[in-house]
Amino acid sequence: MKKILVLNGPNLNLLGKREPSVYGNHSFDSYFEELGKKFSEVELHYYQSNVEGELINKLHEVGFTFDGVVLNAGAYTHTSVAIADAIKAIETPVIEVHISNVYAREQFRHKSFLAPNVKGIITGFGLQSYDLAIQSFL
Template identity: 65%
Template sequence: MKNIMIINGPNLNLLGKREPGIYGSLSFTEFLETLKDKYPNIGITHYQSNVEGELINALQEAGFGAYDGIVLNAAAYTHTSVGIGDAVAAIETPVVEVHISNTFSREDFRHQSYVSPNAKGVIVGFGLQSYELAIQSFL
């Protein structure tokens, strides 16, 4: 059985409420249940924080053998956090960077990622389906 950790950054706890035109109307909790139902033979764990250091701690805790893969949506920290980028570089567990929206169709500052250079891959712009595509990449 594969074990996958999904780590979500700031404001993703507001999915379903926040800018539904960009992020949709489904909460992440609701979506997570559909993922678990669709992949019953995969252990899927989820962690969310609005705090940069807590995300780094979660990456470090998940990054050395407990999980087969990490799906990371660092949200706005993707574009600002050297620390999160360094944490991804420092761990052994492969990381797939995901974004719900197409970051390249948005503001210029969202075109920069400190995560991407050390990620196994990057998936952007497929809505919540981006998470499922990332999980499939570990199968």
Template identity: 65%
Template sequence: MKKIMILNGPNLNLLGKREPGVYGNQSFEDYFGTLKTAFPDVELHYFQSNHEGAMIDKIHETGFSFDGIVINAGGYTHTSVALADALSSVTTPAVEVHISNIHAREAFRHHSYLTSRCKGIIAGLGLRGYEMAVRYFL
């Protein structure tokens, strides 16, 4: 059975409440249940933190034993060399996911420190991007 970590960064704990016009009305916890139902033969794990160090710790913890990391680093995407270094330091491949189209938003969101450390990027397809990332690892 494949093991996949879904790692969400700052403010993603507010999905369903935060800017529903951009991020939708569904909480990630509700969506995670949908993912688990869609992939019964995959061991899906979920971790969310508003703290960069906790995200780095989770990458280190899972980055040598899991089959994939699906990462939406939120605002850290555009600022965190440390998260990029953590992804480079482990053997587990990662796919970067963004709910909104970061390239159609403010200019500072157009750059990602993570993209070059990931197998691919999925942006702008809402929560469905997570499903696509899981499918990639299968």
């Protein structure tokens, strides 16, 4: 059975409450339950933190034993060399995901420090971006 971690960064704990016009009105916890049912053949794990170092620690923790990481690093995507380095340092492939189409938003969101080190990027499909990323590992 494949082991996949869904790893969410800052402010994604507020999904369903935060800017529903951009991020929808579905909480991530309820969506993660749906993912678990849809991908019952996968051992799915979930972790969220607003703290950059905790995200890095989690990547280090699973980065040599899991089959994949679905990472929405939130704003850290556009600022964190440290998370980019952590992705580069591990063996587990990482898919970068974004709920919104970052290229239709502010200019600073068009640059991903993570992009050179990830397997691929899925952006702009709402919560379905996570679904698509999980499918890419199967």
